[in-house]
Amino acid sequence: MTATPRLLLDRPRLERNAARLRARCAELGIAFRPHLKTAKCAEVARIGHEGRTGPVTVSTLREAEFLAEDGFTDFLLATAVTPDRLPRVAALQERGARITVVADDPAMIRLLGEAASRPLDLLLEVDCGEHRSGTDPDGAALLAAAEAASRHPFLRLQGVLTHAGHSYGTGDPARLAEIAEAERVAAVHAAGRLRVRGHDCAVISIGSTPTLLYARHLEGVTEVRAGVSLFWDLAQLSRGMCGWDDLALSVEASVIGHQRTFPGAAGALVLDAGALAMSKDTGANAFMPEARFGILADAATGERLPLSVAVLHQEHGTVPVPDALWFGRLPLGSRVRVLPNHACLTAAGGHGGYDVHLGDGIPAARWMRCDGW
């Protein structure tokens, strides 16, 4: 029996989630470029594309290098690139990959142009309201960025990109539809401004899971990036984006202690899934405070239990129980699943890979991840 803690990935749910995303993209008439920042896994990337390779989004060059080993060739690196990363971009290109990078600042584009040693496809990032990165789609910096790109022969402007990350702040369908429309308009408007000035703008890339789900239409958009919706998690569930039966990722943990005294409870279970196995993300709590650091589920069936992780130490998760009967139901050495707040961070917690099962919690395969940068 493999030791816990370990990441469990429910393959049938993953496949169903992927099929729904593809169907949604088809309905909207846009290409799907799954974001592999969550899974960092070649098998998951293929399931995103119905068993084949296809265009993917990555958050690190490490992901692109890892997926390239598996035959993927079309990468969008969605975090702003810096000149010191260009040798690795060039190495990927030399192996036959197409890699599109993102920038927003004219000064950075000049640095990239000076550092580039071969042609580089580029998207300009615009800000549709999150204010994390990207320039004003209606501002002068966007045009200056395009001008800067046009002055460097190796920089090939391909279009624009935006990300409505602030869509995670609400679960209201009407508000999400508004944010989705603002995301669409920001990207399409920015592209229009560039096109009338003679710049190429074939790619209009948007992406956030909630806006993909709630957009009324995505006219003018060419592709969508979405990642966590392959796995789902409590943060998304708490906002109404998915159901309990869609949650594909969990952490299997062992009960390593029965704490008979715990303030405000009949005692506590101690799990061997702590802060490293789960992450300290509490993203679900804004809408579902009972989620705390993760909700427990039955190890075999995945059925939700009325218990959650209240305290996390590095290697301990403490689960208060309302009744001492739980010590009999979950004896020492028994196992549970813990449903994470934020799949992206939990999956990255040093697990190294996924124990893939068919819903029963019994691993049938091991799929590797690529963590780090």
Added chain:
Amino acid sequence: MTATPRLLLDRPRLERNAARLRARCAELGIAFRPHLKTAKCAEVARIGHEGRTGPVTVSTLREAEFLAEDGFTDFLLATAVTPDRLPRVAALQERGARITVVADDPAMIRLLGEAASRPLDLLLEVDCGEHRSGTDPDGAALLAAAEAASRHPFLRLQGVLTHAGHSYGTGDPARLAEIAEAERVAAVHAAGRLRVRGHDCAVISIGSTPTLLYARHLEGVTEVRAGVSLFWDLAQLSRGMCGWDDLALSVEASVIGHQRTFPGAAGALVLDAGALAMSKDTGANAFMPEARFGILADAATGERLPLSVAVLHQEHGTVPVPDALWFGRLPLGSRVRVLPNHACLTAAGGHGGYDVHLGDGIPAARWMRCDGW
């Protein structure tokens, strides 16, 4: 130039921190068993022992296996062991290692006794006030645990262990001295109860960084475990446990964006150190709210800057600036260090190892870590 984000480890500070811990243990007349849950690194373990191997504490079997490769032979696995881990314990023993395990519950001890295939050194964990794990040092379960151990020929009771993790809740020296005394008394008292009943109890192991520093004496204690005090971090600094010049760990990040509009600030720097590079721990904020997700320091000198990370996304850290002059001082592509809240969690964030420098931020060596379980 190596890509960011990356972990920087200041070797002179690490060596000074280790020397102070050894001096403190010598002053108290107890053995030092550094806890490698923070560093997970053989070179750091050796610096803990003045360049040699020596007894260490580990939080995972992976750490013990990794350090055994480097010649370490005396391990205390300080998280409660489960029977399914015993084959790995036995494999370590077969390679010549001594590994002591920890349990608190008589039922778990029975399971371990039934599963053990060779002699196993055991400490009984008692609770000195944190209520995370361990039994009441004055309770019946402690005696029942010792009795259970004595019934299994492979289980060799060696002593007791406790951890005053609740010492992180205060920075008040008088209160810390009280917690340290309670930790000492819990362990010594538990050992006394076992000894009068004829159980061996040569080892009395305590450990938390604040109680080691503030204990008035540790009479009766034989060894202390402490880990984060090799690196220090903002959580410890915020409680007065260390000074700014003691912080040995930082995350080097690149400025990948200049966000000109940011609510409540003159704009924001965008760093490529996000939630994966830093962790979402905010442990310093209870005593130092300005720490947020990490305080910035100069990349070359390590000198603190009046800036901190206010928002973390997976691969983005957003640093509001009070004045747009900061965009000139920290241009695109420039580097900073970020001082973490909690060294244990930041170091585990997928970095894979340390870029070791001599205070100047220029890596002179690469030391590997062992993450996972």
